[in-house]
Amino acid sequence: MDQVSPASMIDAGRKRAVIEATCWGTRGSIASPGPDTVRFGGNTPCLEVRLRDGRCFIFDAGTGIRPLGVSMMGETGTPDAVIFLTHFHWDHIQGFPFFLPLYEPEMHRRAHARMELETDLQWAMEREEFRVFYQPIVSLEDGTIAGVEALLRWEHPRRGLLGPSEFLSVAEETGMIIPLGSWVLEHSCRQMREWHEGILRESPLSLSVNLSAKQVLWRDLARHVGSVLEDTGLDGRSLRLEMTEMAMVDAADPILSVLADLKELKVSLDMDDFGIGHSSLRHLHLFPIDSLKIDRSFVADLHVRSESEEIVRTILALAQNIGVSVVAEGVETPDELAVLIKMNCDLAQGHLFSKPLRHDQMTELIGNHRYAV
Numbered sequence: 001m002d003q004v005s006p007a008s009m010i011d012a013g014r015k016r017a018v019i020e021a022t023c024w025g026t027r028g029s030i031a032s033p034g035p036d037t038v039r040f041g042g043n044t045p046c047l048e049v050r051l052r053d054g055r056c057f058i059f060d061a062g063t064g065i066r067p068l069g070v071s072m073m074g075e076t077g078t079p080d081a082v083i084f085l086t087h088f089h090w091d092h093i094q095g096f097p098f099f100l101p102l103y104e105p106e107m108h109r110r111a112h113a114r115m116e117l118e119t120d121l122q123w124a125m126e127r128e129e130f131r132v133f134y135q136p137i138v139s140l141e142d143g144t145i146a147g148v149e150a151l152l153r154w155e156h157p158r159r160g161l162l163g164p165s166e167f168l169s170v171a172e173e174t175g176m177i178i179p180l181g182s183w184v185l186e187h188s189c190r191q192m193r194e195w196h197e198g199i200l201r202e203s204p205l206s207l208s209v210n211l212s213a214k215q216v217l218w219r220d221l222a223r224h225v226g227s228v229l230e231d232t233g234l235d236g237r238s239l240r241l242e243m244t245e246m247a248m249v250d251a252a253d254p255i256l257s258v259l260a261d262l263k264e265l266k267v268s269l270d271m272d273d274f275g276i277g278h279s280s281l282r283h284l285h286l287f288p289i290d291s292l293k294i295d296r297s298f299v300a301d302l303h304v305r306s307e308s309e310e311i312v313r314t315i316l317a318l319a320q321n322i323g324v325s326v327v328a329e330g331v332e333t334p335d336e337l338a339v340l341i342k343m344n345c346d347l348a349q350g351h352l353f354s355k356p357l358r359h360d361q362m363t364e365l366i367g368n369h370r371y372a373v
Helices: 105-124 168-174 177-198 221-232 245-250 252-264 281-286 306-322 334-342 359-366
Strands: 008-012 015-022 037-040 046-050 056-060 065-073 079-089 100-103 130-139 145-156 160-162 206-211 239-244 268-274 291-294 325-328
Touching (some): 130 177, 145 177, 145 359, 168 177, 221 239, 221 252, 239 245, 245 268, 281 306, 291 306
Parallel strands (some): 145 206, 206 239, 239 268, 268 291, 291 325
Antiparallel strands (some): 008 015, 046 056, 065 079, 145 160
């Protein structure tokens, strides 16, 4: 929510008002209020909002945490802006200035859209609107498809096919990411088992599944993964779990035991988006990592950006020294691919090889398809 500092100007439709936010203790006033003030006052906690145009609003605040608000009406009689105070604890703010959030029409529109998205998300699983797409991960040694990454999509009834950037953050914040992530894992493991049984290959295809920050901290994660592997019949050695560098480092201590339990299931652990977080060599030795995935921001225009080329070269040397493989994400041009091959990168994925595909399209691709590298 936007912050309006004391005595700053805000636009309320065609009217303008100065809002001064000052905290008043519950033992009496400690200063004289200005011409336009928001104050807590007196022995009985209350909120007074006084605007320069003469309007005054007083709310009985009671005690503890209370949501408070005042709507500033424009000439049309509809709210042009809403000043909204929420979750202030009286004991914590006595005698201190505070910021007054300004709630404007655009913010209302965004809040309504967010609420609608949350509601739609709750119904989406019941209505079976989620889909798993798959993108091939290609060996740069011989051009074969070494594995696939499972990517979530939402077939929204009104908005069409939505990518994860349009809804995953809401799922994460509301906690829905746990059941949603569990569904993706089970669905994709079952599909991979079908591919193993129906398609003859020299080496088994691997499946990469992303884990969110909340999933990484889920104490039942290893137990759940083990249950999915048992139910679907997929060998743990065919499963790769991807966690972002930032999620792993931020929760380093809590997840070490979780990662150890996952390794007991023989699954591989990959650090995703490597290079954009703040991991150290200590973390790389601390975590039982099997692969680093170079973030697409370093791969884009790799052939013309010398700084990116040096970063990728350094990551490849680091990976070789600690004995892990490297996957380059977001490869889109032959020139980018040529540089990666020259630097002996192990694996790559991106639209140059294939966009994410539905399972039936991927089935046609993974048989004996070989890319030119």
